[in-house]
Amino acid sequence: MITIQGAQDAVDQWIKEFGVRYFSELTNMTVLTEEVGELARVMARKYGDQSFKPGEKDNLGEEMADIFWVLCCLANQTGVNLTEEFMKSLEKKTKRDSSRHLGNPKLKA
Numbered sequence: 001m002i003t004i005q006g007a008q009d010a011v012d013q014w015i016k017e018f019g020v021r022y023f024s025e026l027t028n029m030t031v032l033t034e035e036v037g038e039l040a041r042v043m044a045r046k047y048g049d050q051s052f053k054p055g056e057k058d059n060l061g062e063e064m065a066d067i068f069w070v071l072c073c074l075a076n077q078t079g080v081n082l083t084e085e086f087m088k089s090l091e092k093k094t095k096r097d098s099s100r101h102l103g104n105p106k107l108k109a
Contacts, residue, residue: 004083011072025077032070039063 002010015022023031042060044050052058075082101107 004086005081007068008072008076008082011069012076015073015076022073022077025074028070028073028077032067032074035063035066035070039067 022028039060042058042063045052045056046058046060072082074080
């Protein structure tokens with residue numbers, strides 16, 4: 001099983017070995033946006049009211065992985081440790097929302 005840091009390291013190694021160099025941060029931000037749009041398209045067809053067009057496939061996991069890849073690129077380029085930031089985010093959400101969702105009647109089954 002790979003860790004978040006392991007994923008960042010694997011992306012960095014791949015870029016150095018096969019990718020020549022990272023795209024600029026702005027280009028990668030645009031690529032991230034494009035990948036999120038591709039995930040949205042699959043979600044709309046799989047869980048929304050749209051249907052898959054001929055030749056389209058249900059590649060939900062692939063699209064999520066593409067997003068994670070580009071996010072790792074951006075983190076590497078900007079010196080962000082995603083493991084540390086994820087842990088901070090988890091702690092923040094736990095402190096802020098530890099009882100908020102449990103008491104939300106909209107979330108009751």
